[in-house]
Amino acid sequence: MEALKQELKENIIEQLNLEDMSVEDIADDDMLFGDGLALDSIDALELIVMLDKNYGIKLTDPKEGRTIFESINTMAAYITEHRSK
Amino acid sequence: MKKVYINSISSITAQKTFDNSEFLDKLIIHENQVVFAVEPNYKDYIPPAAARRMAKGIKMGVVASKMALQEANLEQVDAIITGTGMGCLRDSEKFLSAIIDNNEQFLTPTSFIQSTHNTVGGQVALELQCKGYNFTYVHGSNSFESGLLDAKMQLELDEAQNILVGGVDELGDHTTKLNKIIHHIKDEKISSMEILNSKTKGTVFGEGANFFVLSNKKQAFSYAEILSVKLFNTLDHTELNEIALSFLNDNHLSVEDIDTVVLGNNGDVEFDSHYYQLTSGIFKNTQQVCYKHLIGEFNTASPFGLWVASKILKNQTVPGALKKNDLATSSFKYILLYNMYRGENHSFILLKSC
Numbered sequence: 001m002e003a004l005k006q007e008l009k010e011n012i013i014e015q016l017n018l019e020d021m022s023v024e025d026i027a028d029d030d031m032l033f034g035d036g037l038a039l040d041s042i043d044a045l046e047l048i049v050m051l052d053k054n055y056g057i058k059l060t061d062p063k064e065g066r067t068i069f070e071s072i073n074t075m076a077a078y079i080t081e082h083r084s085k
Numbered sequence: 086m087k088k089v090y091i092n093s094i095s096s097i098t099a100q101k102t103f104d105n106s107e108f109l110d111k112l113i114i115h116e117n118q119v120v121f122a123v124e125p126n127y128k129d130y131i132p133p134a135a136a137r138r139m140a141k142g143i144k145m146g147v148v149a150s151k152m153a154l155q156e157a158n159l160e161q162v163d164a165i166i167t168g169t170g171m172g173c174l175r176d177s178e179k180f181l182s183a184i185i186d187n188n189e190q191f192l193t194p195t196s197f198i199q200s201t202h203n204t205v206g207g208q209v210a211l212e213l214q215c216k217g218y219n220f221t222y223v224h225g226s227n228s229f230e231s232g233l234l235d236a237k238m239q240l241e242l243d244e245a246q247n248i249l250v251g252g253v254d255e256l257g258d259h260t261t262k263l264n265k266i267i268h269h270i271k272d273e274k275i276s277s278m279e280i281l282n283s284k285t286k287g288t289v290f291g292e293g294a295n296f297f298v299l300s301n302k303k304q305a306f307s308y309a310e311i312l313s314v315k316l317f318n319t320l321d322h323t324e325l326n327e328i329a330l331s332f333l334n335d336n337h338l339s340v341e342d343i344d345t346v347v348l349g350n351n352g353d354v355e356f357d358s359h360y361y362q363l364t365s366g367i368f369k370n371t372q373q374v375c376y377k378h379l380i381g382e383f384n385t386a387s388p389f390g391l392w393v394a395s396k397i398l399k400n401q402t403v404p405g406a407l408k409k410n411d412l413a414t415s416s417f418k419y420i421l422l423y424n425m426y427r428g429e430n431h432s433f434i435l436l437k438s439c
Contacts, residue, residue, distance in 0.1 A: 015193070016137070017137040017138060017195075018137060019133070019136075019137055020133055038134065042138075042194055042195060042198070045193070045194045046193050046194065046195060049191050049192070049193045052190075052191060053187070053190070053191040
């Protein structure tokens with residue numbers, strides 16, 4: 001699980017061009033949207049594609065994203081349970 | 086009709102031109118087939134959250150725009166007009182490569198959103214919160230000049246008082262490879278100072294952003310008055326002297342009135358003969374200035390020629406590195422600019438000191 005969290009942080013920084021951030025700057029329970037990393041709706045689309053491409057998870061209900069993308073912890077837990085690759 | 090003035094200029098190119106207090110004082114001599122822009126510190130101009138999705142071309146365009154507004158002492162303009170030949174090339178390449186690499190699956194939105202030709206104009210408007218006229222011209226090496234003509238007509242008719250006009254293009258790795266294959270880029274590396282005398286095909290490619298605030302209100306700090314802009318998609322290069330004479334005649338000027346002619350020579354032995362028609366013809370006794378050897382060729386390199394001409398008229402001096410011939414001029418009143426790329430999209434711009 002810890003390796004997955006590290007991988008997620010690295011991918012988020014790279015995919016979302018968070019140029020001034022490092023893995024150490026993102027805590028496992030930081031809010032990804034809103035007050036935390038302040039990601040936006042375009043970032044949400046990038047994360048949905050990342051889930052599909054890297055872990056074989058297709059999100060069909062957009063409402064699911066709200067809870068899945070709450071933090072690195074929630075993302076890692078969801079991926080661990082649902083990944084097909 | 087009102088007169089049109091260049092009230093501010095800004096430039097980001099392969100020379101350190103973003104420091105507008107200098108006029109090519111310290112040259113960077115490149116020796117390559119492509120030359121990349123020397124970048125200012127973008128963080129001084131763009132908030133990190135906004136900058137993270139911007140490719141180099143967008144950053145160059147947004148920063149050059151802000152620099153031009155700063156110099157014109159303006160916080161807002163009535164219109165934003167952008168010229169670009171290739172648009173946001175890096176994001177276009179990224180998006181198209183992703184389509185191929187991922188077998189048309191897993192396409193992400195960011196590079197697609199940012200890949201359009203009018204992204205720079207849009208981002209400039211967002212940064213300035215400018216809700217006025219916003220137009221992007223895409224027309225090869227006449228992209229900027231098309232925008233310039235649009236701005237000039239609006240200002241002449243007083244439909245707008247201050248317009249931000251600029252040109253921007255960025256280098257993309259894949260497009261560079263393609264241009265090497267078709268020999269539009271030279272096969273060999275060449276020094277900036279040898280390009281103008283090159284005897285080989287192709288040119289050195291570059292990138293950059295050059296923006297101007299044009300106004301129908303003359304200021305104490307104005308650079309020049311734009312007298313006329315004329316564009317040709319195609320023309321017979323053997324008739325260039327007659328066409329240039331006719332252009333001057335339309336503006337009630339003769340060859341002798343022109344103090345300096347600013348030319349878009351790029352060292353391509355196949356096409357620099359167009360310029361030679363003029364430099365060995367009606368302008369053989371006129372001071373000749375070139376600029377693309379310092380910044381490379383790109384569809385919107387020509388606004389750097391306008392930057393150069395504006396500087397000459399304001400400073401009343403020509404840096405040695407720009408001189409194509411040894412003729413000297415003691416004072417500068419009228420400057421004619423002529424540009425084209427690969428025998429197409431020709432433009433004449435006529436400036437007067439003010």
